Amino acid sequence: MSKSAATTVRFDPAGRLKGTIVPPPDKSISHRAAMLGAMASEPVVIRNYLEAADTTSTLNAMVRLGALVERRPDEVVIRGTGLREAGEVDGVIDVGNAGTLMRLLPGWLAGQKDRTYTLDGDSSIRKRPVDRIAVPLREMGASIEATDDRYPPFSITGARLRAIDYTLPVASAQVKSCVLFAGLVADGTTIVREPVPSRDHTERMLAIAGVSLRREGNAISLTNADELVLDELTVPGDPSSAAFAIAAGVLVPKSRLLVKGSGANWTRTGFVKIVQRMGGVVLGELEDPQGDGPVSPGEPITDLDVAHGPLVGTVVEPHEVPLAIDELPLVALLGCFAEGETVVRGAQELRFKESDRIALVVEGLRGLGAEIEATDDGFVVTGTGGLRGGTIHSHGDHRLAMLGAVAGLASDEGVEVVGMDAAAVSYPTFTEDFTALLRR
Template sequence: MKITRTNALKGTVSVPGDKSISHRSVMLGSIADGITEVHHFLQGADCLSSIACFRQMGIHIENDGNIVRIHGQGLHGLKSPSDVLDTGNSGTTTRLMSGILSGQNFECVINGDASIQSRPMKRIITPLSMMGASIESLRGNDCAPLKITGQKLHGIHYDSPVSSAQVKSAILLAGLYAEGETSVTEPVLSRNHTELMLKGCGGDITSVGTTATLRPVKRLEAQKIVVPGDISSAAYFMAAGLIVPSSEICIENVGINPTRDGMIRVCQAMGGDIKLENVHEVCGEPVADIIVRHSSLHGTVVEGEIIPTLIDELPIIAVMAAFAEGQTIIRDAAELKVKESDRIAVMSENLTAMGVDVTPTDDGMIINGGKIPHGAQIQSHLDHRIAMSFAVAALASEGETEIIGSDCVNISYPTFYRDLFQLAK
């Protein structure tokens, strides 16, 4: 993909459904009783991996490209798959499904692509094993492929060393099959979509501070789910509207869950003209239209409790920092090293190629902005968030930018380039 500078971005855009909520709708819909109907489901490769895995376990799932209908078979209705469960590039599918599979009455193997085979799974193996699960990393490196042999589980209280919705969710989903109460305490509250959706389908779950507590129930009820636009996808348009001169963009129906809204807060902290309109609630999730206009940005410090609310948005925040006057510091984000790529190294390498003054650190980066970057050849490392971030950077940079491996955006946002370029004036 080759991209050059544009004069302005103007118009209205609707981003695909939230990736986290789409994944969870398939998983909880599969183990609920009845038909779960999901509107605005994200048709990205990651979420389609979740559908494929549950189909392999005997769940009938209809997907017409807009509405997904999941014919749930109840908590104990999954069947032993005849082959390896392939999660593709999806860490969410791999980790959350491991929690469900730990309490089944069959044995299976989960595997994914090269990226998944290098991502850390010990963070779920440890707590699930404490619950009585039998999970073996077949290569002995605490990564996929994972062999899971279903067991009788017991509830635990787990003090998680990381604020991770995937870790928390894996434990809570295993808790559906455990004897007694299961609870997870995090250092800082991570995204809470699992808790909200469990509550919506009749789960016995409470949240106090950074602790979520689940008690097992005999059944979960199917529900109708309307998936809001994914704020992680909206983030690219928010950044583009702020850094491309003369721009004004309306991003419709975006989920603004307070465990996910850190991007909005950082944009405002950097002096961005960003406003929320038409704020309302859909299926327990707050939703709004986001209006963003070109702004003169300044540097800021992104650290501490806000990090879990924008962990996927840090690459595009680093791009914004390159266009902002002064210094931006990102810290407390060592989690970036174990995403689809080592995002600290990859962002630093590519920003440097565009002439940006950036210094990688152990847990983030320091960016001295204010000078217009120049076009360069960008290595996406097949990381969708890297590719989308530099597509946005290219629209406000001098010269031509070429993104290698640009098709990786299909993982979360198949129509990203079309939606971005149709705003260009």
């Protein structure tokens, strides 16, 4: 690997990858832990909090709302305001590039009676819709005013909320979590129904905090709470970051990797199961799906053994998408090296991430020699056994930057990633970690 410009890094073909890699702390869980810490009545210690651009935006937002945040070498301590006592804010709450913060925080703010908050972010955030959270929050009694009734900047005026029984039009952990946050302070029992399961970190942390939640099929019910009681939370390794090491280990010949301490929550291991179905060697203890009843607190973790192996194409169906949403660009990359055709369906949510990931993944991989076509809700890849290489632009999207890096390691000629610094959003030590695997 070599840097040719401040934000451009070249990733040359790797002979093999060998060694142990520890993925960074989970970004989704770090966001949620910080917000719940700010809602809690007593100090909360968060161990292994992700120190990255997006999660720093969340800590800064909690400070704006009146929480005290102390950063220590191995932990973050948050002294919150309580569920119903978020502070008033002069000016705008800046969410930066953090879509999770933008979509979850309004659930809490909607219950701050007669207080108005305005959220805004960078140019990418201003392209990300918020109408899916506005609909249920308005139904609960809050007032939402958005740009073109759909985009940031937008304002929330809190109210005394009423519980609702809400069916999500599309499975989304972010929208689900937003409604559950609002349900914490709403009168009655709030029910959120999903078409298919999505990641359940919010539910597990609320269960730790003593909130009464139940899962019945794809419905989650929650009764309002007087307070959140949290002492400490520990953030596991991020499965979405671990996915890049898994993909690299499977694609680069003669590779053997140990991925340590990755989250094994069943709502986050869809990618591992897709890789295994394609023939990739990934061994480790994965959590079984949870059944009906009270939500189990806590997050399981696992170590994963990864090795190179020949791949065959697969079809990723819509019900699998929420369990692998952030890793689907890597499925496209694996499809380039697989025998036969790889198809992803029902992934229209990818068009509303940090970028239009369907369009940019197709454009980026095609520029490296892939045979790939976009569809309205996914893509179709015809495996050719590999990639030539070339140049790929991240367009400020951290997952596209890391996708390009892994493609370079497995390619014939190497890949230059323009905008590699975007990886710092979720994986600040990505380049250093992967350089260490090459040296071993």
